[in-house]
Amino acid sequence: xxxxxxxxxxxxxxxxxxxCIKEDITCGRLHAGEHLPSKRALxxxxxxxTITVQNAYDQLVSEGYVVxxxxxxxxxxxxxxVPQVRPPQSHLVIPExxxxxxxxxxxxxxxxxxxxxxxxxxxxxxxxxxxKEEMLQVxxxxxxxxxxxxxxxxxxxxxxxxVDPAQIIVGAGTEYLYGLLxxxxxxxxxxxIETPGYRKLQQIYEHQGVRCTCADMDEQGxxxxxxxxxxxxxxxxxxxxxxxxxxxxxxxxxxxxxxWANQSPVRYIIEDDYDSEFRLKGRPLPTLQSIDASGRxxxxxxxxxxxxxxxxxxxxxxxxxxxxxxxxxxxxxxxxVPILEQYTLAAFxxxxxxxRHINRMRRHYGRKREQVxxxxxxxxxxxxxxxxxxxxxxxxxxxxxxxxxxxxxQHRLAAQGIRIHSLEDYQLTxxxxxxxxxxxNYSNLDLDKLPQALQALHEAIRKE
Amino acid sequence: xxxxxxxxxxxxxxxxxxxCIKEDITCGRLHAGEHLPSKRALxxxxxxxTITVQNAYDQLVSEGYVVxxxxxxxxxxxxxxVPQVRPPQSHLVIPExxxxxxxxxxxxxxxxxxxxxxxxxxxxxxxxxxxKEEMLQVxxxxxxxxxxxxxxxxxxxxxxxxVDPAQIIVGAGTEYLYGLLxxxxxxxxxxxIETPGYRKLQQIYEHQGVRCTCADMDEQGxxxxxxxxxxxxxxxxxxxxxxxxxxxxxxxxxxxxxxWANQSPVRYIIEDDYDSEFRLKGRPLPTLQSIDASGRxxxxxxxxxxxxxxxxxxxxxxxxxxxxxxxxxxxxxxxxVPILEQYTLAAFxxxxxxxRHINRMRRHYGRKREQVxxxxxxxxxxxxxxxxxxxxxxxxxxxxxxxxxxxxxQHRLAAQGIRIHSLEDYQLTxxxxxxxxxxxNYSNLDLDKLPQALQALHEAIRKE
Numbered sequence: 053x054x055x056x057x058x059x060x061x062x063x064x065x066x067x068x069x070x071x072c073i074k075e076d077i078t079c080g081r082l083h084a085g086e087h088l089p090s091k092r093a094l095x096x097x098x099x100x101x102t103i104t105v106q107n108a109y110d111q112l113v114s115e116g117y118v119v120x121x122x123x124x125x126x127x128x129x130x131x132x133x134v135p136q137v138r139p140p141q142s143h144l145v146i147p148e149x150x151x152x153x154x155x156x157x158x159x160x161x162x163x164x165x166x167x168x169x170x171x172x173x174x175x176x177x178x179x180x181x182x183x184k185e186e187m188l189q190v191x192x193x194x195x196x197x198x199x200x201x202x203x204x205x206x207x208x209x210x211x212x213x214x215v216d217p218a219q220i221i222v223g224a225g226t227e228y229l230y231g232l233l234x235x236x237x238x239x240x241x242x243x244x245i246e247t248p249g250y251r252k253l254q255q256i257y258e259h260q261g262v263r264c265t266c267a268d269m270d271e272q273g274x275x276x277x278x279x280x281x282x283x284x285x286x287x288x289x290x291x292x293x294x295x296x297x298x299x300x301x302x303x304x305x306x307x308x309x310x311x312w313a314n315q316s317p318v319r320y321i322i323e324d325d326y327d328s329e330f331r332l333k334g335r336p337l338p339t340l341q342s343i344d345a346s347g348r349x350x351x352x353x354x355x356x357x358x359x360x361x362x363x364x365x366x367x368x369x370x371x372x373x374x375x376x377x378x379x380x381x382x383x384x385x386x387x388x389v390p391i392l393e394q395y396t397l398a399a400f401x402x403x404x405x406x407x408r409h410i411n412r413m414r415r416h417y418g419r420k421r422e423q424v425x426x427x428x429x430x431x432x433x434x435x436x437x438x439x440x441x442x443x444x445x446x447x448x449x450x451x452x453x454x455x456x457x458x459x460x461x462q463h464r465l466a467a468q469g470i471r472i473h474s475l476e477d478y479q480l481t482x483x484x485x486x487x488x489x490x491x492x493n494y495s496n497l498d499l500d501k502l503p504q505a506l507q508a509l510h511e512a513i514r515k516e
Numbered sequence: 517x518x519x520x521x522x523x524x525x526x527x528x529x530x531x532x533x534x535x536c537i538k539e540d541i542t543c544g545r546l547h548a549g550e551h552l553p554s555k556r557a558l559x560x561x562x563x564x565x566t567i568t569v570q571n572a573y574d575q576l577v578s579e580g581y582v583v584x585x586x587x588x589x590x591x592x593x594x595x596x597x598v599p600q601v602r603p604p605q606s607h608l609v610i611p612e613x614x615x616x617x618x619x620x621x622x623x624x625x626x627x628x629x630x631x632x633x634x635x636x637x638x639x640x641x642x643x644x645x646x647x648k649e650e651m652l653q654v655x656x657x658x659x660x661x662x663x664x665x666x667x668x669x670x671x672x673x674x675x676x677x678x679v680d681p682a683q684i685i686v687g688a689g690t691e692y693l694y695g696l697l698x699x700x701x702x703x704x705x706x707x708x709i710e711t712p713g714y715r716k717l718q719q720i721y722e723h724q725g726v727r728c729t730c731a732d733m734d735e736q737g738x739x740x741x742x743x744x745x746x747x748x749x750x751x752x753x754x755x756x757x758x759x760x761x762x763x764x765x766x767x768x769x770x771x772x773x774x775x776w777a778n779q780s781p782v783r784y785i786i787e788d789d790y791d792s793e794f795r796l797k798g799r800p801l802p803t804l805q806s807i808d809a810s811g812r813x814x815x816x817x818x819x820x821x822x823x824x825x826x827x828x829x830x831x832x833x834x835x836x837x838x839x840x841x842x843x844x845x846x847x848x849x850x851x852x853v854p855i856l857e858q859y860t861l862a863a864f865x866x867x868x869x870x871x872r873h874i875n876r877m878r879r880h881y882g883r884k885r886e887q888v889x890x891x892x893x894x895x896x897x898x899x900x901x902x903x904x905x906x907x908x909x910x911x912x913x914x915x916x917x918x919x920x921x922x923x924x925x926q927h928r929l930a931a932q933g934i935r936i937h938s939l940e941d942y943q944l945t946x947x948x949x950x951x952x953x954x955x956x957n958y959s960n961l962d963l964d965k966l967p968q969a970l971q972a973l974h975e976a977i978r979k980e
Contacts, residue, residue, distance in 0.1 A: 115801050116736075116766020131768045132775065144682040144836050146656065147843050164652040173644040176856070180637040188628040190825050192610065218608040224688040224828070224852035231695055239725040252848055259846070261703040261725060272580075302580020304595045311596065337579050361654050362855040364688070372608050379611050382723070384716055388688035390857050391826040392640070 053089055053097045065100055066107035073108065077117050077128055084130040088118065154469035155505040160447070161496040166413060167360040171405050172396065179395045186395055191387040194378070195222025195367070199394045202401040203367055210407070211328070213342045213351070219375045224388035226324070226354050226366040227256060232385070233322065233350065233368070234260050236378055237286055241318060244284025246274045248478035250295055253288060266480045269294070273301035276312045287313070288322040292337055293445035295326075296478045296491045306340055313348035320374075321349045327445045329358045329410045330417055347371030355397065357446075358410060365389055365397055417446060417495070424494045424502065431506035436513070446495040449475065451488060454513035458486040464512040470505055488513075517553055517561045529564055530571035537572065541581050541592055548594040552582065618933035619969040624911070625960040630877060631824040635869050636860065643859045650859055655851040658842070659686025659831070663858045666865040667831055674871070675792070677806045677815070683839045688852035690788070690818050690830040691720060696849070697786065697814065697832070698724050700842055701750055705782060708748025710738045712942035714759055717752060730944045733758070737765035740776045751777070752786040756801055757909035759790075760942045760955045770804055777812035784838075785813045791909045793822045793874045794881055811835030819861065821910075822874060829853055829861055881910060881959070888958045888966065895970035900977070910959040913939065915952060918977035922950040928976040934969055952977075 054073065061068035076082045088094070091109065095102040109126050112118035119129045180187065186196075194200065200217035207213040223229045234243075234257075243257050247266040257264035267278035267287070274289050287309065291301035301309075313319040323340045331337075341351035354366035370378060387394075400406055425439060428450070441448035454461070458474035465472050475489040490509075518537065525532035540546045552558070555573065559566040573590050576582035583593045643651065650660075658664065664681035671677040687693045698707075698721075707721050711730040721728035731742035731751070738753050751773065755765035765773075777783040787804045795801075805815035818830040834842060851858075864870055889903060892914070905912035918925070922938035929936050939953040954973075 114764065116768055116770075129766070129768055132771050144680050144839055146658070146682045147847070161654075167652060169648060169652065173648075176644060177641055180640060184633060184637075188631060188633065188824060188826055190625075194610070216608050218610045224692070225850055227849055228688070228692065228852055235723045235725075255848055259699045261699075300578065302593070304580055304593055306580070307596050356850075360652060361850070362652055364850065364852055364854050375608055383611070384719055385691055386689055386820075386825070386828065388692055388828055388852055390828050390854060392857075393854055 054094060056098055058098055058100060064107075066104045066111065069098070069100065069104060069108040070111040073112060074115075074117050077131065082128045084128055086128040087124075088126040088128065090125060152469050153471050155471070155498065155501050157470070157472040157497075157505065158447075158491045158493050159471075159496050160493050162357060162360065162446075163496055164360065166416065168405065168409055172359075172400065175396045175399045175403075175405075176392065179392060179399065183395060187391055189391060191389070191391055191394060193383045193385055193387055194218070194220065195387055195389065196391065196394045196398070198402075199398040202398040206401050206406065207351075207369070210410075211325075211339055211342065213339060213369070215341075215369050216372070216375075219369050219372060220367050221370060221375075221378065222365065222367045222387060222389055222394065224364040224366070225356070226326075226352055227252075228388055229352060229366055229368050230256055231260060232382065234262055235382060236370075236374060237320060238318075241285040242283050243286045243288055244279050244282055245288050245480070246290070246294065247480040248296055248475055249480055250290075251478065251480060254480055268481075269297065269299065271299065272305040273299050274309075276305070276308050279312060285316070285318050286320050286322060288324065290324045290326065291340055292323075292325050292328045293331070295445075296447065296449070296473070296475060298441060298445060298448055300337060303343075306343060310340065310344055310346070310348065314346050319348060323349055323351050325351060325353045327357050328353070330414060330446055341369060344371075347373055350374065358406075358413075363393055363397070365393060420494055420497075420499070423499055424492070424497065427499070427502050428506060431503055432510055436510075440489070447491055447493040449489045450492050452490065452509075452513050454488055455515050456513050458488060458490075461488075461490075461509075461512045465508060468508055470508055472509070518558060520562055522562055522564060528571075530568045530575065533562070533564065533568060533572040534575040537576060538579075538581050541595065546592045548592055550592040552590040552592065554589060616933050617935050619935070619962065619965050621934070621936040621961075621969065622911075622955045622957050623935075623960050624957050626821060626824065626910075627960055628824065630880065632869065632873050636823075636864065639860045639863045639867075639869075640856065643856060643863065647859060651855055653855060655853070655855055655858060657847045657849055657851055658682070658684065659851055659853065660855065660858045660862070662866075663862040666862040670865050670870065671833070674874075675789075675803055675806065677803060677833070679805075679833050680836070680839075683833050683836060684831050685834060685839075685842065686829065686831045686851060686853055686858065688828040688830070689820070690790075690816060691716075692852055693816060693830055693832050694720055695724055696846065698726055699846060700834075700838060701784060702782075705749040706747050707750045707752055708743050708746055709752050709944070710754070710758065711944040712760055712939055713944055714754075715942065715944060718944055732945075733761065733763065735763065736769040737763050738773075740769070740772050743776060749780070749782050750784050750786060752788065754788045754790065755804055756787075756789050756792045757795070759909075760911065760913070760937070760939060762905060762909060762912055764801060767807075770807060774804065774808055774810070774812065778810050783812060787813055787815045789815060789817045791821050792817070794878060794910055805833060808835075811837055814838065822877075823870075827857055827861070829857060884958055884961075884963070887963055888956070888961065891963070891966050892970060895967055896974055900974075904953070911955055911957040913953045914956050916954065916973075916977050918952055919979050920977050922952060922954075925952075925954075925973075925976045929972055932972050934972055936973070 056069065056072040058065055058068050091102045091105040095105045109118060113120050117129055119127045121127060199222060200220040203220050204215045204217040207215050223232060239262050242263045242265055244265050244267050245253050247268055254264055265282040265284055267274050267282050267284060269275060273291055273294060279287050291306060293300055309321060313321050321340060325339060339351060341349045351369040355363060436453040438451040439448055440451055458476050462472055462474065473491045475487055520533065520536040522529055522532055555566045555569040559569045573582060577584050581593055583591045585591060663686060664684040667684050668679045668681040671679050687696060703726050706727045706729055708729050708731050709717050711732055718728055729746040729748055731738050731746050731748060733739060737755055737758060743751050755770060757764060773785060777785050785804060789803060803815060805813045815833040819827060900917040902915040903912055904915055922940050926936055926938065937955045939951055
């Protein structure tokens with residue numbers, strides 16, 4: 053007779069009893085087909101009620117360890133080979149960046165303290181308090197109407213773009229939207245990206261299983277002939293402030309690109325406008341999207357740079373034909389952005405907070421840029437250092453006169469805990485000769501440490 | 517000489533001036549290579565300052581419409597063919613479900629009013645007020661530690677699963693996580709899903725560009741031989757409460773499946789545990805994950821059902837080897853869930869709100885289920901209607917005795933605005949003969965209208 057110690061077990065006794073029997077079954081003490089004791093007998097033997105045994109047997113039956121046969125009682129089920137479950141495997145360590153970096157010329161974080169958190173928090177509270185109804189809705193696949201309208205308004209006033217809110221698709225980050233776009237445009241196409249460029253883009257396309265090719269650039273941006281040679285069908289580019297070169301594509305190249313896209317119905321341009329908000333002088337350049345007469349441009353932007361990366365909201369503007377296809381083919385996907393963030397961002401834009409924030413940040417970054425440039429001038433003689441800049445975005449390039457290879461310069465600095473990226477690091481295809489151009493991203497740069505870091509850079513470029 | 521009306525223009529005059537010149541260039545009134553008037557001449561002619569003209573020319577140069585030549589002045593750039601931008605195209609209408617449904621037997625929404633919104637809102641406010649620092653962090657790719665710990669704790673107490681928090685990956689919905697999993701497991705594998713089953717799953721795999729095959733089921737769940745025949749390598753299944761059949765896979769079939777997965781290193785099982793929280797009697801069945809000795813099971817769950825679909829948080833538990841691979845290969849992806857929601861959910865779980873909510877909902881749905889069953893018994897004689905149920909989840913099947921084909925029954929009801937789905941509708945492969953089994957999802961069912969809807973169903977199954 054099965055006898056178990058059911059005294060002082062935590063939780064319901066029937067569960068303890070069923071666990072004990074389960075254990076006997078899985079480790080082979082009870083065999084398939086074996087007749088289990090009657091409820092009354094088992095109850096008496098273990099000092100529990102028949103109800104407890106009944107519940108334990110029910111549980112075992114519902115889990116499939118035991119089979120009940122009418123008027124005959126309970127039998128051990130045939131389980132086949134039961135693998136032994138080992139205790140949880142070796143402790144898993146999430147890898148962290150352990151390099152000790154004391155200064156980073158190329159970190160692209162924005163300054164956390166600049167995010168207007170109190171306004172954002174106030175609006176969030178207001179949404180929770182006054183818009184409970186809306187908070188419990190299911191979001192339409194492209195995002196809630198009020199946010200898409202606010203985005204269309206922002207694009208009109210800030211970028212001169214005439215966009216139907218229904219063309220806008222909201223998602224949890226541009227990386228997510230790239231995946232959605234691949235599903236919309238098709239996996240059989242060749243996606244062309246710029247080199248030098250953003251290596252993550254290449255990783256994403258490769259992990260998404262589509263062919264990704266690189267097109268090189270000249271001083272006007274990506275070369276159309278290079279897209280042609282590379283066999284690209286979808287050109288994913290940053291025409292307004294290219295990363296890392298900082299190039300702003302002039303209008304003639306823009307028209308050339310649009311003409312390229314027009315030559316085949318499968319060609320599209322993805323216009324990544326990730327930091328256009330921070331153009332420092334004049335008005336931002338008109339987007340490719342706004343001069344596109346044939347619906348070949350997909351405009352994409354994010355709030356990770358312009359607000360904070362802790363909220364995950366990006367959006368894209370689809371040409372009308374693609375938007376129609378999106379609603380036909382992909383509207384079964386749920387929107388990935390929570391309702392609360394969508395309404396909060398909509399209010400943040402509609403009430404002018406976003407525009408004020410951008411203006412404030414532009415002034416802030418403008419001042420910071422001047423300070424950075426002044427420190428560079430003071431530290432590095434102009435005969436060895438030239439700043440390549442075009443008044444937009446949050447980064448520029450330092451071109452240094454040296455005969456030391458870029459990699460050695462980086463190596464020397466790394467030994468002192470200073471990270472710097474050369475333009476070479478962003479070459480996605482062959483490694484070219486050192487151009488001695490280095491990225492300086494000032495969005496999160498520590499001004500106090502900059503002179504010392506530049507001093508180290510100065511020493512590192514000396515031949516010895 | 518270029519003459520423009522710059523009186524009463526909105527915004528800065530230099531922008532209006534540059535727009536006018538741009539317009540003249542793009543529509544061909546000014547030709548490539550043409551020498552533009554000097555700054556002073558143009559200023560005098562239009563009654564503006566030379567600074568204004570300078571700014572306008574600078575803007576045009578930076579956009580590439582105009583080229584500046586040292587000591588020679590400004591020239592119209594060569595733009596190539598300029599396509600004419602038409603006004604925004606035809607109005608885009610986001611399609612909406614327009615069918616007039618007055619009653620839906622199969623709607624799977626949860627009751628919005630059951631979501632403990634005030635507790636959620638209170639915790640959200642608290643996070644904003646007391647955890648500002650955390651709110652501005654960048655989330656680790658798998659989710660913030662405090663949420664992963666809370667989830668591991670929940671899985672331990674609620675599902676008996678021993679899980680290292682580092683095995684948990686948080687994402688904006690299961691659909692997003694499927695895409696991530698495909699990138700982790702590989703695109704060359706064959707993904708097997710259950711038929712009858714969830715059609716959206718098939719759509720997702722197909723749109724993600726991987727081969728998707730269907731395996732049929734018997735009364736114990738998916739047939740292992742069917743997975744074998746279909747050539748499936750990754751089995752994506754709902755063993756704990758299958759949709760739509762409601763089948764709970766018994767333990768013997770579970771071991772059989774694990775043995776199948778063990779036969780090849782590329783085989784994995786995705787265990788979709790989407791509504792396990794709502795098992796109404798006894799304890800939930802042990803998950804496949806918890807009896808998996810060899811790290812072949814990926815466990816997946818969501819808060820869309822158990823809380824509300826307006827927050828988008830799902831998670832998966834990866835076997836240790838896959839988790840290691842995830843951190844090596846895919847950690848460049850940003851987490852898709854906003855920090856605020858992650859911290860709020862973590863607090864919601866850790867302070868016991870989630871468990872209380874589940875218990876409350878179980879009682880609520882238990883009562884509702886009894887009411888639904890009572891109404892069915894009152895409306896449909898037991899000789900024509902049998903309820904197939906297994907005490908878990910939020911749906912069951914009605915098996916009707918009739919000779920009317922399922923499609924005709926649906927058609928007859930649809931004419932009265934009543935939606936009902938037969939099991940046939942979830943057959944993902946060939947259409948079998950009518951089994952006269954219909955889905956009844958009671959999570960959001962209107963009890964007041966149910967008697968009338970059942971009456972209509974009763975009439976619809978009568979031959980005539």
